[in-house]
Amino acid sequence: MKTLSTMLRFWDRTHQLGRMGLRELFLAYFTHYAVIVYLVLAGASIAAFARWPAPLLPTLAIVLLVAVAYPLVWYVLHRWVLHSRWMFKVPALAGIWKRIHYDHHMDPDRLEILFGALHTTLPTLLLVAALPGWLIGGTGGALAGFATGLLYTAFYEFEHCVQHLGWKPRNRWLATMKRRHMEHHFHDEDGNFGITSFVWDRLFGTLYTRTQRPAKSATVFNLGYTDAVAARYPAVANRSRAMPHRPGRRRS
Numbered sequence: 001m002k003t004l005s006t007m008l009r010f011w012d013r014t015h016q017l018g019r020m021g022l023r024e025l026f027l028a029y030f031t032h033y034a035v036i037v038y039l040v041l042a043g044a045s046i047a048a049f050a051r052w053p054a055p056l057l058p059t060l061a062i063v064l065l066v067a068v069a070y071p072l073v074w075y076v077l078h079r080w081v082l083h084s085r086w087m088f089k090v091p092a093l094a095g096i097w098k099r100i101h102y103d104h105h106m107d108p109d110r111l112e113i114l115f116g117a118l119h120t121t122l123p124t125l126l127l128v129a130a131l132p133g134w135l136i137g138g139t140g141g142a143l144a145g146f147a148t149g150l151l152y153t154a155f156y157e158f159e160h161c162v163q164h165l166g167w168k169p170r171n172r173w174l175a176t177m178k179r180r181h182m183e184h185h186f187h188d189e190d191g192n193f194g195i196t197s198f199v200w201d202r203l204f205g206t207l208y209t210r211t212q213r214p215a216k217s218a219t220v221f222n223l224g225y226t227d228a229v230a231a232r233y234p235a236v237a238n239r240s241r242a243m244p245h246r247p248g249r250r251r252s
Contacts, residue, residue, distance in 0.1 A: 015111040017164040025161055034115045038154045041122075045147035054133075054140030062133045062141050066148040073128050074156070075200040078193045085224050094235030096120060102236060105223050108185040109164050115157055125149040159196050183210050188217040 015028065029035055053059070081087070087097035100120055103113045125146060133145025162174065163181040177198070184192040191206040191213075192198070201207035219226070230237040 016109045017111050017114070017161060018109040018166045020111075020166055022165070022167055025165055028111055029158055029161060032115055034118055034121075035154055035157060037118060037122075038150045038157075042147045042150040042154070045143045045150065049140055049143040049147065052139045052143065054137030054144060058137035058141055059144050062136050062145045063148050065132060065136075066129045066145050067152060069128065070149065070152045070156075071194065071197040072200055073124075074195065075193050075204075077124070078195075079204075079206070083189060083193075083223065088225055088229075088236045089233045091235045094233070095239050098236045098239055102223055102225060105185065105189065106221055111161070114160060114164065116153070121153060125153065156196055163195070180207070180209075183208070185220070187220060188213050189220045189223060190217065 015024075017025070020028070054062070082097070082101040087093045088102070096117075099113070100117050104110075107113065129149030130142045130146040134142035137144065159177070160181075162169070163178045164185075169175045169178060177194075177196075180192040180198060180201075181195065187210050188208070191208045192201060193206055194201050198207050225233075225236055
């Protein structure tokens with residue numbers, strides 16, 4: 001009961017990751033409803049897999065496929081869907097785009113809008129993880145694929161939080177990932193799309209450092225949804241509450 005009370009009090013406030021440490025992040029992460037849902041569903045999928053298992057080799061193939069494909073899938077979604085300039089033009093999609101990406105870029109360190117929305121992540125995982133698993137290994141394969149996707153999503157969310165945290169990792173790889181992601185948010189949004197890996201940025205030529213792009217993007221926070229665009233496509237603006245633009249301190 002004390003844990004539930006603590007959780008409710010914690011999420012009753014606005015939090016800026018740039019002002020938080022690792023201890024506060026762990027509290028935030030493991031008490032957020034989306035992470036709880038991911039972990040519970042992963043546990044349930046693993047338990048169901050024990051009841052209706054797939055053969056060993058197909059299971060290993062599914063787990064490996066999802067783990068390898070996940071960074072590519074989210075690179076594609078991040079670059080060509082979330083950073084597209086067509087979603088806000090469609091009234092039915094404008095609210096989704098605002099919730100899962102526009103708000104995050106407008107206030108990059110605000111914790112409450114950093115986590116993905118369940119109504120977008122879960123259907124995506126069913127499509128890109130459970131469905132291929134079912135095609136390879138039937139029911140057991142679908143469960144293995146879904147569980148792998150859920151666990152990777154939980155890891156993705158934690159890594160994303162760390163990159164916005166007011167803490168400098170000692171690990172060289174983590175520090176580099178954090179630096180590239182901060183450049184995506186505070187310098188030029190048209191690149192450095194990876195969160196857990198920059199392999200696909202390298203392959204597609206979107207990996208950059210600030211010295212390679214001296215000029216700061218004029219749309220790094222609003223993603224091209226300017227006042228002029230909002231006048232023509234007002235769906236996002238109509239859904240926006242008075243959320244101050246707080247890009248936080250400039251970080252490298």
